[in-house]
Amino acid sequence: MPKMEFITILMLIFLYPFALGELRVGFYNSTCPKAEDIVHDVVQRTFNQDRTITGALLRLHFHDCFVKGCDASILIDSTKGTKSEKEAGPNRTVRGYELIDEAKTILEKTCPSTVSCADIITLATRDSVALAGGPRYTIATGRHDGLTSKSSDVDLPGPDLSVSKVLQAFTAKGMNVREMVTLLGAHTVGFTHCSFVKGRLSDPNMDSDLQAGLGKFCGGKNDTTVFLDQRTGFVFDNEFFGQMMKQRGVLTLDQNLALDPSTRGVVSEFAENAASFRESFVDAMVKLGRTGVLLGNQGEVRRNCRVFNKMSVE
Structure with a gap:
């Protein structure tokens, strides 16, 4: 086998996962080493003032992942032409948006266009659980942010449904x-x-x-x-x-x-x-946290969690 061909094959073997995209622990170790610390610090400050933030973030995370996957589509603000997921009935009392905004603002100053809003939600939820006395665990990152957010896509199981009906919704998500x-x-x-x-x-x-x-x-x-x-x-x-x-x-x-x-x-x-x-x-x-994630060339990394970067979205 020619030397150049052998080198090309080696490069494909090692670089293919990165081109394709994958979730992995420590995804930002080289591109934004302080990413998880920054998110943790914001969560800690908020938790010190409002201990109900843990429940709020858990709900935010769940409501995001259960619609079209963990893609931060729940964070998008509505426009004149489209009502976003925030406007759907089950999401009107969802909280925690300001915490995500604060973390994103700091991250954009530190590592512009690097850390996705979807990963911020996942990391912030993880950290808030630990602060409330729950387990501390590692979580893979590398999610991208979605390009659509429609209130009509929201179909979440309600608190008055039977166990069997709610189980159907969970089963549909694996x-x-x-x-x-x-x-x-x-x-x-x-x-x-x-x-x-x-x-x-x-x-x-x-x-x-x-x-x-x-x-x-x-x-x-x-x-x-x-x-x-x-x-x-x-x-x-x-x-x-x-x-x-x-x-x-x-x-x-x-x-x-x-x-x-x-x-x-x-x-x-x-x-x-x-x-x-x-x-x-x-x-x-x-x-x-792995439900319907966008990886590699899918989606985008938003600069502002409330607004799509690209104008050509549904």
Whole structure:
């Protein structure tokens, strides 16, 4: 084999993954070495002022990945011609956009057009979980940002659906029953609005003390928020599952996880074994973060997370 041909083959072997694009841990080690530290610092500052940011980022991440993949399409602002994903009903109470903007602004000054908004969401969510007492884990990066964002594309499972219906949505994304229960366990640091709770106040499956307390708290006209874990709402732990086993689920879906035969066993396991939940959560989050990612020449790396770089988008 001629020497030049041999060298060309070697170059293809080593460079092909980079041309094609791939997710890998430490993706920015050479192009933006401080990327993950910058994101962590922004998350830390926000968490110090608002500990509910963990639940907000988990929801932001989930709502992004479950539409067209983890491509930061949820961050795009609407234009006169197109209503973005932000405008869809399930996303109107999503929070955390300002944190992503802050991290992106710093990263653009440090490493222009290098770190994607999709990776910022993934890293920020990971870091916020650890700050709330959850597991610290490594996550692969290298995602690109999407080129479309339409409210009509948003079709997320709601909190009043049956377990079987929600499982269909998770299965469509490649998730199994255990992974569904695990990811819904993020509700351990989540909260909801009273408007989603009022329908539960006459449910015989709700603990009477919780029922009375929520009845008073949500009895007014204001649509206030209530923790989904009534005991340790600021802490990422397995208490949420213990509450479900005691019929103290705030949302219909949450309580049904402990009642439905297909999920009750997993809820019981996680309620009794915190380590099992933490391990499953890491695996499920890593898998979620790979959903429908754009790599290589796909998508773009936005300079502003709220606006597409390219004008020729759908």
